[in-house]
Amino acid sequence: MASALLYYFLILIFGIPMHECVAVLRDGRCVIEEPCFDLSVMANVAELVSKDVIALDGEKILLKHSSFDKIRKKKNLHSCVLQKIIDLFQDVLDKTNGTYVHKNEEINHHHELIHIMDQLRNCVYKKKNRCKKLYKMSDITTTSSPMVNILKKMNPNQLAVLQLQKLKSASKRVSDVHIQEKVMDELKSLHLYVQGKGFRKNTND
Structure with missing residues (x-):
């Protein structure tokens, strides 16, 4: 009975600090790891910037989530693809700066989003050698838009x-x-594509 009470007492002493830490215990110290990037901030600003844009029919630039999920599970593939996604979106934001600014807004959300994209880029794993090989493959291979049933059979690399x-x-x-x-x-919906193996969750990754 006494040993059981002692065990319970030790759990209370050592368990509570670890629970409150909600981080990593290193050398007996609680080390809080800050998130590398808050995707919810980007999602909210992106919604403000593109709220008046009407959804267009036709083929999308980004793959459907069911297909992109295979990419995001592979760290090297996801990081390389993310870098090119950011390049395109940032380029368009630069070219449309001033076009999608809404009147009576104290903050230029479009300009803010351009800055946010720079921060986002810093949280993508850099895999230069791996990316070069993948980029070369995309230059050599020519693929027309495949049917849905073919997409389902394609592997992450494809x-x-x-x-x-x-x-x-x-x-x-x-x-x-x-x-x-x-x-x-x-x-x-860009923030949903960022989540995955190629995106650093915290500053210590």
Whole structure:
């Protein structure tokens, strides 16, 4: 009975601090790891910037989540694809700066989002050598838009190449208003594509 009470007492002493820490215990000290980036902030600002953009019909630039999920589970693939996604979206934001500014707003959310994209880039794992090989594959391989049933059978590498090709095609026509509107529309769900293995969750990763 006494040993059971002692065990319970030790759990209370050592368990509570660890619970309150909600971080990592290193050398007996609680080390709080700050998040590398708050995706909810980006989602909220993106919604403000693109709230007046009407959803467009036709093929999207970003793959559907069911296909992109295969990419996000692979750290190297996800990080390489994310870098190109950020390149395109940031390019469009730069070109449309002033176009989507809403009247009577004290803060220029469009300009704020451009700054946020810079911060986002810093939280993507950098895999230069791996990316070079993948980018080269996307340049060599030519893939037309596959049917839904074919997409389901494609492996993560094939899907990553396809996504890179779609991004490259859009980048070549980035001055086209139609492409700009597509990007601004897809901006609303961009934060969902960032989540995955290629995105650093905290500053100590």
